[in-house]
Amino acid sequence: xxxxxxxxxxxxxxxxxxxxxxxxxxxxxxxxxxxxxxxxxxxxxxxxxxxxxxxxxxxxxxxxxxxxxxxxxxxxxxxxxxxxxxxxxxxxxxxxxxxxxxxxxxxxxxxxxxxxxxxxxxxxxxxxxxxxxxxxxxxxxxxxxxxxxxxxxxxxxxxxxxxxxxxxxxxxxxxxxxxxxxxxxxxxxxxxxxxxxxxxxxxxxxxxxxxxxxxxxxxxxxxxxxxxxxxxxxxxxxxxxxxxxxxxxxxxxxxxxxxxxxxxxxxxxxxxxxxxxxxxxxxxxxxxx
Numbered sequence: 297x298x299x300x301x302x303x304x305x306x307x308x309x310x311x312x313x314x315x316x317x318x319x320x321x322x323x324x325x326x327x328x329x330x331x332x333x334x335x336x337x338x339x340x341x342x343x344x345x346x347x348x349x350x351x352x353x354x355x356x357x358x359x360x361x362x363x364x365x366x367x368x369x370x371x372x373x374x375x376x377x378x379x380x381x382x383x384x385x386x387x388x389x390x391x392x393x394x395x396x397x398x399x400x401x402x403x404x405x406x407x408x409x410x411x412x413x414x415x416x417x418x419x420x421x422x423x424x425x426x427x428x429x430x431x432x433x434x435x436x437x438x439x440x441x442x443x444x445x446x447x448x449x450x451x452x453x454x455x456x457x458x459x460x461x462x463x464x465x466x467x468x469x470x471x472x473x474x475x476x477x478x479x480x481x482x483x484x485x486x487x488x489x490x491x492x493x494x495x496x497x498x499x500x501x502x503x504x505x506x507x508x509x510x511x512x513x514x515x516x517x518x519x520x521x522x523x524x525x526x527x528x529x530x531x532x533x534x535x536x537x538x539x540x541x542x543x544x545x546x547x548x549x550x551x552x553x554x555x556x557x558x559x560x561x562x563x564x565x566x567x568x569x570x571x572x573x574x575x576x577x578x579x580x581x582x583x584x585x
Contacts, residue, residue, distance in 0.1 A: 300343055300362050300364075301565070301575065302443060302478075302481065302482060302485070303343070303344070303360075303362045303396070303443075304332055304343065304344060305478050305481075305565060306436060306439055306440070306443075306478065307330050307344050307346075307360065308330055309436075309471070309474055309475055309478060310434070310435060310436030310439065310475070311325035311328065311330050311346070311436075312324075312325040312434060312436060313434055313435075313436025313437045313439070313440060314330075314344075314346065314358075314360065314394075314436075316433070316434060316436070316437050317394075317396070317422060317437065317440065318394055318420055318422065322434060324355070327348055327349055327351075327352035327355045328346040328347060328348055328349060328352075328355070328358070329346070329347050329349060330344060330345070330346050330347075331344075331345055331347065332344055332345070333345050333381065340373065340376065340377045340380060342359055342360075342361070342377050342381065343360055343361045343362050344359075344360035344361075344362075345357070345358070345359055345360070345381075346358035346360065348389055353388065353389065354389075355389065356389055356390040356391055356392045356418075357387055357389045357390070357391045357392065358391075358392050358394060359377070359378055359381070359391065359392070359393045359394070360394050360396065361374055361377075361393075361394075361395050361396070362396045362398075363395065363396065363397050363398065363402050363403075364397075364398035364402065365398075365402060366401070366402050366404075367402075367404070368404050368406070369404075370403075370404050371404055371407070371409075371410045371414075372409075372410075374393070374395065375410065375413060378391070378393060390418070391418060392418050392419075392420065393418065393419045393420070394420045394422065395419070395420070395421045395422065396422045396424065397421065397422065397423050397424065398424055398425065398444070399423060399424065399425035400423040400425060400426065403421070403423075424440070424443075424444045425444065427440070427441070427444065435458065435461060435462065435465065435475070438454070438458055438461075439458065439475075439478065439479065439482065441454070442454045442455060442458065442479070442482055442483075443482055445486075448486065448487065451483065451486050452483070452487075452498055452499060455479050455480075455482070455483045455498075455499040456498075456499045456500055458479050459476055459479055459499055459500055459501055460500070462475045462476055462479070463476075474563060474566075476501055477565075477566065479499070479501075480492070480495060480496065480499065480501050483495050483498070483499055550571045550572070550573060550581075551573075551577070551580075551581035552581075553571060554567055554571070554578055554581040554582060555581075555582070557570065557571075558582070564578050564579065
């Protein structure tokens with residue numbers, strides 16, 4: 297499972313679960329904006345950064361890294377990212393580093409060069425394989441538990457319950473559709489041999505197709521034609537180099553459609569999924585238009 301983008305989406309949609317995960321009050325999320333940061337003129341990218349809002353200058357900067365495989369240079373890269381970010385941005389706040397390992401065995405064995413930093417109260421390590429399940433917890437934390445659930449039958453049942461909970465608890469159509477889509481994506485990774493339609497049937501997902509958001513976002517009639525890889529007609533007027541037939545055409549043609557979808561309310565992740573692109577390709581398309 298490509299866990300970095302999953303956790304990025306989770307922390308973006310449910311930021312309170314990050315603070316629950318590190319043992320802080322969920323309400324602290326209201327003091328932060330969350331983003332992923334690429335450090336200038338380097339190959340480093342910080343998985344997640346909770347930056348305190350201007351009205352909460354006393355809150356610490358939270359740098360988040362998610363690690364689901366073994367890498368001997370992990371801590372070298374992590375602390376290089378941290379201090380490079382501090383050098384480039386010179387923030388006024390204190391900082392906290394949170395490392396989320398999929399399991400303890402993914403942590404490097406040679407810790408001596410970093411021991412002083414790891415012993416610091418400003419560095420927190422979390423091992424998801426040792427995370428205890430809590431029956432009464434937030435939707436975000438339950439999605440974390442779904443990500444790390446190993447048993448397929450349990451994962452499917454958890455996902456069904458989460459979809460029901462999202463429908464009952466969330467009143468905003470767009471937010472509910474995003475959370476249901478995230479749950480569906482997690483299950484797709486776990487059941488890689490199943491099609492999206494089979495996964496939707498298994499966990500009872502039809503929320504997105506029934507939501508007002510879906511109904512309102514129509515590109516010349518049928519969005520389902522776009523989902524199947526087809527553009528019928530033109531998308532809100534003429535597009536240079538129009539796409540005919542299947543969306544498996546040229547990359548340039550797909551990138552032309554990106555602004556159209558984003559302007560209609562799709563997220564970057566949903567746009568990438570619809571067009572069969574990566575998130576980075578979608579963002580690159582935005583920069584080039």
